[in-house]
Amino acid sequence: MISLVALWYIQDLFQALLTERFLVPDLFLIFLICRMTKDPREASSVIWPAFVGGLLWDLRWTALPGFTAAAYSLVAVLCIVAWNRIPYPGRNAGLFSLMLLAAQAFVSLARFVSWGGIQGSLTEAFVFQLCAAVPMIIVMALTVAARMSDENAKH
C-alpha cells in the first residue's frame, strides 16, 4: 500500500515538475502491472488500486474524472488476462517489457486521441512519454526476472 502511494506521489511530483512541457510516463500503472506478476490471480488487488490511482490522477491533472481511471483499469485487466494465458515456462523479462510498453502506449494513445489526435507537438509529447517509460520498464522487467528466477530455484 505504502509503495503504491509512494509511486503515485513520485509520478505526481514528476508531472508537477514537467507540467506545460511533457507528460510523465504512467509509473504508477507500470508498478501495478509488475505487482500483478506476484500473484496473477489476485486481480482485485491490482485493478481497484489502478482505478483509484487513475481517478486521483484525473482529479489532479486531466479535468476528465474517470478517464484515466477507466484506462488504467482496462489496461490492468488486459495485462492480468494476457499474463495468465502465457504458460509459465514462456514468461520472461522480454515479454513482460513488451507488455508494459504496450500498456503505456495504450494509455498514452487513449489520452492523446481524447485530445484530438496525435499531431504536431502532441507527437513529441507521445514519443517522450514512451521513451521516458523505458527505464522504469527495464527496472520492472529485471525485478520480475529476478523474482521468477528465485521461484524457479525454490521449485
Place this chain on the structure above:
Amino acid sequence: MLKGVTSAWLHGLAATFIGLLFLAVSFGSPVADRAAELTAVILEYPERPALWTRRLASESVAWIGGVRKLRERVRSLELENARLRATLLERPERAISPASDLVQAWIDTRPPALWWNEVRIDRGSSDGIREGMPALREGFLAGRVSRVFPGHSWVDLLTSTRLLVPVVVEETRDLGVLTGDGRGGIRLLYIPEEKELRPGMRISTALVSDILPAGLPVGKVSDLVPAIEDGFRVYPVLPGVDFSVMDSFLILTGGRKP
C-alpha cells in the same frame, strides 16, 4: 487459473465501466470542479518540492542566458518606456494607477483537456488577486483571472472561447472583440466588412473597465485572409504571447487612474 481470469474480467470491466460512468456524469459538473479543487489544495504542499525545483531551473536558465541578453532587454525596455511616456503625454487617460502593482504568479496546473482554455496560478485573494485582473506575459496580455481562491486562482487564456476582450486596432482605432477558438488560435471579431486591416497592425485592450486598463498590448493582425461572418470581418490574430511555452504571469493588480 480460470477462476482467477474470470474474476479479473469481472473486476476490470466493472472498474472500467464505473470510470466511464464518472466521465459521463462529471464532465463540466460543479461537483467535479470542487473535487478537483480539493485535490489540488490537498496536494499543494506535497508538490512544493517539484514547484521549487521548477522555479530554480527556470531562474537558472534565465540567469545563464547571460548579461548580453539582459542588456539588450534593458535597452529595448528603455526605448519602449520612452515611447510609452510620449504616448501618455498625449493620452493621459491611459495611465495606469500608481497603486497598481505586478504580482508574479507561477502556473502550477494546466489541465490537458482544457489546454487552450485555462491555467491555475499559485497566487490568490490573499496576494491581492481579484477576478477580472489581467495576466501579462512578456508585456502582452495573456488572459484574465476568472476564479479566485485564497491560495490560488484560475486564469482564462486569450485562446479560450469563454474569454471576450474588447480591443482596439492601434493604427486605425477600430474597436473589436478578441476571442479564442479553443484550439490555440485567436480571432478579432466585429470589424465591419468595409474596413480592411493590414497584417502587422497592433492590437491592444480598449478602455472598458477599471480592472482591465486600456492600452495593454495583445498582438498583431495576422497575414492570413480574414473570414467574413454576418457582414463583419473576422481577422486571425498573432498573439504576443507564446501560449505553448508559459510558466508564469505578471498579474496587474489595482486599476486605472481615477
